[in-house]
Amino acid sequence: MTATVERGGEVVRRQHSRTARPRRPHSSYALFLLPGVLAFLAVIVVPFLMNTGVSFTDWQGVGSPKWSGLANYRELMDDSEFWASFRHSLFMVVAMAAVPTALGLVLAAALFDFVGKHFGTKIAAVLRACFYLPQVLPIAVAGIVWSWILAPDNGSLNALLKAVGLGSLQRDWLGDPDFALYSVMGVMVWVQIGFPLVVFMAGLQRVDPQLYEAAELDGAGWWRRFRHITLPQIRPEMYVVLLWCTIAALKVFGAVYVLTKGGPGGATDVPSYFSFTTFFEKTQVGYGAAISTVLTVIILVLALIGLKLQTRAEDAEEGLRA
């Protein structure tokens, strides 16, 4: 141990004499970025550019790609499967961003402001843990659990409906084209709700408790405190959560793969699953690349708008404080 320290000291002293000459402050830090930049070029930038390039070609994955210009994109415009998959994406945004954010807000406020205050933070923490648990579950496992609960024969949901005398409501939840999308949405709400809840509860800890006390003294009820204190105070968190969840909803793949495989009859197909089957089952690589490129453009545009809104909100807030 001492030996190491001494050796370290020696190194330090030797270095000291060398750094006597004027040093450029920024240049050598860039060296620390080198491994990262090289790795990113190899694993993300090059594959991404290749994918974009392939989207302008006709390619089955073997032989050399044949340049076809915008043909794939033109075909996409007339492909009803493609439009359906993006329409389902909007449903996923509702199930994974809008609903969890709204429910998360109410739950977070109730747990923090009500349960935490009247029944102790311990109970609030336990309840929060229950809501968060599905978030750590691999989506493949969540899919197995739910496809079995929603199974038509002997599934728990149907058994439960029968047990309480609502047997007429029993159905093939994931196999009925009219219901499959809503069933998947329900599962996604269950999966997603913990994330906004935890973020919002952490955000609420920032809020000055005196605000609530003053409002309570002025006779403001729970709903008015929620609207006039909670909501404005955790607006930054809301932006972040909505942005992240919307992007996650557009990327959703595992849940669809495990629950429905896009079926029945394409009723739950989403862009990422559509591109996956086009790549690996139909091996129309050029067409698949076009689908994923469109998806990428949408996500990047959303991300840029979101980041812009976020910085603007932060700037505005700082302006107010100054």
Next chain:
Amino acid sequence: MTAVRRYPVLVALIIAALFMVLPFGIVAINAVKSPAEYSSNGPLSLPHGLYLDGLKDFWQRVDYGQKLVNSILISGSVAIGAALLSVLNAYAIGIGRIKGRTWVLAFFVLANMLPQEALVYPIYYLSKQAGLYDTRLSVIIVFTVVQAAFGTYLLSSVLGQFPREIIEAARIDGANKWQVLWRIVVPVSRPTIGVLLVFFFIWTWNEFLLPLVMLISNDNQTVSVALGVLQGQRLMDATMTNAAALLGVLPAIVFFLVFQRTLTRGIAVGAVK
């Protein structure tokens, strides 16, 4: 507010929370039922005694031990590799304040948001060319980089607020940049790096699309992929499905209990940065 009005809200919240964990309970009780009991009493009855053959059968049939080893190996390597890469990147951006750092950071953020669908085919194709297809190493390399994008973003903003005086003092004492990084910056940022390690591990454990494409042989598959593929083939009976679900849920619950504090604190840190 009166006590009479307080309890209904608490009860409603408890019922909602129970609804969230109910699926886990149903899976647990059915995983220990024998097939005969399941088919005669349905999914909602409590099990009479413990029937563990279903779990044992499933474990042996899919060689679950090997899947666990693969998942631990891949997630563990990715967590360490990605944390290391994030630290190096964030040191240059947050503390080195290199030129054009805003652009570099924006690049990492966008790389993090890129859908994997836009990378998966070229990665599949290139790894075949490089002889890395269907190896755990290929998945480790890809996810190390993907996770490091988030880590760089988070850690850069944390290190941007690192007290400059400490670094200046160390520099005056003659420490070079490498020594400052390992002896000062890393030890001081240990809590954030810990959060990153936990997140990278769990995220990689849960990843589905890329491992599904890259790991086709049984010996290399992760828990997520093995279970997802089995489910997709629709070959499992009810008992086997429940065994699969229970064995898939258990590691997640273990991580959750072990890392609960880090997880909830980490999400909060990640969201406001």
